Amino acid sequence: MLSFSDWCQSNVPEQVDVEQVIQRLIQQRIETPSWGYGDSGTRFHVFTQQGAAKNVYQRLEDAAQVHKVTGIAPSAALHIPWDYVEDWPALHRHAQEVGIELGAINPNLFQDDAYKLGSLTNPDAAVRQKAVGHMKECVDIMRELDSDLLSLWLPDGTNYPGQDDFRSRKRRLEESLEEVMDYMDPHMTLLIEYKFFEPAFYHTDLADWGSAVLLAHKLGPRAKALVDLGHHPLAANIEQIVAFLIDEDKLGGFHFNNRKYADDDLTVGSINPYELFLIYNELAAGEADGDLDIAYMIDQSHNIKPKVEAMVQSVLNIQETYAKALLVDRKTLRESQRQGDVVACEELLLKAYRTDVTPLLHRVREAMGIDPDPLQAYRKSEYPKYVLTRGT
Amino acid sequence: MLSFSDWCQSNVPEQVDVEQVIQRLIQQRIETPSWGYGDSGTRFHVFTQQGAAKNVYQRLEDAAQVHKVTGIAPSAALHIPWDYVEDWPALHRHAQEVGIELGAINPNLFQDDAYKLGSLTNPDAAVRQKAVGHMKECVDIMRELDSDLLSLWLPDGTNYPGQDDFRSRKRRLEESLEEVMDYMDPHMTLLIEYKFFEPAFYHTDLADWGSAVLLAHKLGPRAKALVDLGHHPLAANIEQIVAFLIDEDKLGGFHFNNRKYADDDLTVGSINPYELFLIYNELAAGEADGDLDIAYMIDQSHNIKPKVEAMVQSVLNIQETYAKALLVDRKTLRESQRQGDVVACEELLLKAYRTDVTPLLHRVREAMGIDPDPLQAYRKSEYPKYVLTRGT
């Protein structure tokens, strides 16, 4: 293989400080979701995988393994009640023991028959209170676990025209979330996820980034939008939404995944890797202009791929993409943009995108003291065999 | 209310024979699906409904009730193994007792872990044989129940680029189905359903009408395509597909429902009733040109509406739409088309579509000896209370 310095010579633009790139890559952080390690599926079938994690303890173990081989996935997001335990300090200790931090807390507002017509937006005030209560319970858990991110995906919506009143629901949501925000501590942030459709099939109360950002503006600086890559209309320009949210100071976090059709929850970058690069291009440009405070999280459902392996692959896809985005020659790009040289602008992005960043990532992994090929390292490790043996 | 003859005067074009329209409406047949009467949901949650049918006996009871109030839903489709029983003659007798016929048999190729990488297209010949075997078992059941429709929805596809070879899968499918066709009796028809995506999220082996019709041409005259209204790309012109399939003599059946986004399985006509009218406009035109042999079936999943009530509503939506399509003045339409009078053509369709067909449907129901308002009749009947009391 090419020596690193030879690689740099042909691949790193003069304007780019490769040591800074390496530092950025070492400091990159991606949170994996506890729910990504258990069996999952479609409405038609859940394929059971031998060795898939059966409880939160095993899920954290898996997450720790992903971090062990990638070096950049040090925390796991929890989902309540799926990850609910009686003894939070015990869970906290377990996490420390296996080597994983606990990250964002995700309330669940979709798995109770009471929410058939909505949770925080339900016409019935008692149901809304139940949903608000669950969110407050999540805030209590955040206090137990020193988490500072409350990550809300609101599944509310209607299935049929006329079923409920859009404006009334909008106001109920605003009121419900104000109550939750009041309950939160000052260091806590509420992330507001939006989604084009599903599980509601006629309207969704928070269907797009516009709804989320308007709501976040009303709720104040501790409320921000969360972008899930699978939650947009077909052909939406997600990188533009990312840029606009940065400009509005309302980009709070990501749920990474990919899709071809709907919210397919496929491996991030598996369908349109260039789109992921263009998103990271906005993030790298944003970082170049000032500090960003964004939670990078994966939200995927590997129905047919082995769970831990697929998560390793996902983390690596993101890392590779970030590396490429850091190689964009921004100074020349700005100059070409000013000159209106459309082909030159595009080729500057493509040059970075087409770069084989393997030598750079090897150098980064060397610096982190991990195997240069994490996916093979995982495949060859004892862990895939171990999980087949662990109990339920 | 307007007298029927007054209604006719303002609403029935001179060229249309209203008695024939009434006969068509009396003879209309819509099959309801046994699986539409049990609890259903999304991948996020199945909302349980008090009184939802718990077994095939209750499901047939419900289907019979829909027929009782609508008069045009005399049969129910079965799904194997969901409706599997040891004693088929007993089920047949039960059906006769509650007053329902048994219709299309639907094999299930999606709920077995063996099918993770495909059923009839699986790279592993043993899995393909298992799937073929299940379809033959369904043919055996058809013999037991005197059914002549084998209605195949192939859920096969892949989730990731490279996962399998498109052309190999295409050929495996052709071979598998040839074996099934050989096993079928001469009076039996294979309906081939296509679907744009889900549960596979990268490619689907039978993704569009083109794939289905090419396959049906290969399999011979006893193989036809089945159109599910929710299985197309956004903006697809379904009425054109219906017309093309009629022209190719390959339109075997429908799965009625509606959607706004993906395969939402909402009540037929609830999102775009004009599209349903345009589809029926093609069907009525096709009938005017010669006999059609099409199985009209509903395939819906009423996650939040009461099951039986929603099915009554669905049958009525289809009936209303067919009634309107029968009122199109086709002779004048053809003349306006020849003259290129675009506005006149459109207004001829709209005139029929805008007609309030209530008096016509009352007359039809009177002739069938049922209540003129089936939905209210159902709501006021003892049945909704009864289902709450029946066991599991």
Place this chain on the structure above:
Amino acid sequence: MLSFSDWCQSNVPEQVDVEQVIQRLIQQRIETPSWGYGDSGTRFHVFTQQGAAKNVYQRLEDAAQVHKVTGIAPSAALHIPWDYVEDWPALHRHAQEVGIELGAINPNLFQDDAYKLGSLTNPDAAVRQKAVGHMKECVDIMRELDSDLLSLWLPDGTNYPGQDDFRSRKRRLEESLEEVMDYMDPHMTLLIEYKFFEPAFYHTDLADWGSAVLLAHKLGPRAKALVDLGHHPLAANIEQIVAFLIDEDKLGGFHFNNRKYADDDLTVGSINPYELFLIYNELAAGEADGDLDIAYMIDQSHNIKPKVEAMVQSVLNIQETYAKALLVDRKTLRESQRQGDVVACEELLLKAYRTDVTPLLHRVREAMGIDPDPLQAYRKSEYPKYVLTRGT
């Protein structure tokens, strides 16, 4: 035909005051676009129509004719420079003579080679100033014509990734429009139209309602969003956007049309009339809750239908839809929503939608002193023949 009082008995819910409905319909106002009367087409071909208006004088004549037969289209929107004249008072007098008011002024930021890389967002300050200057010129024309609506469709966007910087363009747009707003008089309103794509094919600077409403919030109460029905991603729930804009007090106007695929500019209601009804359902509900100040405008391009005839048809489609929306029994609807009776809610909307409102519209037209069948009246009038004879 049914007498009006008989019609009312079967069709008007008890809670609805039919006299108020009639008043609403008499007061309905729809503005037609001057550019809808001239030849138009696709990028592939402009089909020339004999008799299509050749200049602004003829276009206003046509608009006046549409008003003459419909009674509810008293004004025409102008497009600068297409409708530019040297002598504005003369145009104003001509308008009064033919019986048409002058409505919204629409600047043109897409037909100058200078705008190749953007107008109000162009990287080059000189081009931005040119665009701002054109908008100020339009404000001057508004003063000449006593118009109070400046209706901006911003065509800006990019065709290729990297071509320009999203955030810089966003800020340039905000600055440019602040300058325009400063130039406007206090009674003037800026309508901000958004569009998903076209003529730019990678990103559009104002691509969705979220962008438009955030911008309008920044620009103050005299800036509002304009909803063009053809400018959304496929499957977007436009009626929800309308409701949200009402709730944000940012719904300034409509551009009515319809589409199946992209921005097809077809006759309003011709593809999905139920969607139009659901939009009007929100408008009627909004009116019931308080005064709305919305400019209802048509923006269509009748490439193959005769121009004036198509515009009459369009106005009538909107009128019919509004009539149906006014017949919704809102009190019972709210009650059913509270009870979570999904089927009842839906049937309440459907009851209004399915109503044949011909007798009601006849009554309204009688009150306005016009022919009860405006389309036939137009077809039979001398006007279609007249336009064939007028010069260029």
Place this chain on the structure above:
Amino acid sequence: MLSFSDWCQSNVPEQVDVEQVIQRLIQQRIETPSWGYGDSGTRFHVFTQQGAAKNVYQRLEDAAQVHKVTGIAPSAALHIPWDYVEDWPALHRHAQEVGIELGAINPNLFQDDAYKLGSLTNPDAAVRQKAVGHMKECVDIMRELDSDLLSLWLPDGTNYPGQDDFRSRKRRLEESLEEVMDYMDPHMTLLIEYKFFEPAFYHTDLADWGSAVLLAHKLGPRAKALVDLGHHPLAANIEQIVAFLIDEDKLGGFHFNNRKYADDDLTVGSINPYELFLIYNELAAGEADGDLDIAYMIDQSHNIKPKVEAMVQSVLNIQETYAKALLVDRKTLRESQRQGDVVACEELLLKAYRTDVTPLLHRVREAMGIDPDPLQAYRKSEYPKYVLTRGT
């Protein structure tokens, strides 16, 4: 830069014969369209470019220049009547002089007012004859120019429901094309392009690959389908369509371009380069299984990029993609597919896709005797300055 043999060692799988890859790349042929060198635009504006070709002679000159720097674009497609000349032998000589071959002949069925309601499908037999006559004229031109490809894009469709009868139009099209096929010489092939929508906005007579392939089957072995990458519904799996057409022996040609929304006619590979790779992956797999006879053509409209430069970029994008597809280790891929190792399958494709193929392409260009960086070579050449000086 890395030596070629070092590059091979890290980048060429053992199973791949790099000399064969180089031969394939040297033999690659991409046809550019004469109409891609003149001014073009959207329905809103055509941006004029200084130096854009003004006539067929200049267009061929431009095409020759693209071939000169890329080495793999030896022919140009013609469009009749845009490229119509009185003296065909003179044009043929001019082409030879500038160094370009004449390729597919493209009839124009969309730019005549007669075709307002259709060309080959028009309800009026006289219009159909006019369209058939134009196609026969194109066959005559093919004889003059020794072309053997008649490349039909049928723009026919309707804008409104009811405007015409789907089945009648289908039959008229079949009849019209049978007449054209009868007129063609035995060595000539008819390529049938399909398109989801535009310029018709309600239905398109050849809307999808299914329609095209059914028609091609009816017309016999000399009729094949042509895939334009921008002519599909959003999210369609084009690589699957390509594979199916290969399997049906009906893949006749490509129109390369890219799009994000509709038929945007952007530079091939500019929006989703991985999709282009997956398409080429099918082509390379098809070639590995047997000879393919496919016409690879570009169909783009560079509204804001300089014409020749954009075409060079496009040819290079295709070449790079083909190079990557040739590096896929197909033997291991088949083995991984058999084992159902989804991650391994995907990584095999990704390994090839992520390869920096610059050294390979340099080697290929060296063998062809051209500059290793064709885009820079073009930019630095005299040609961009020359075109600014040539007359009209």
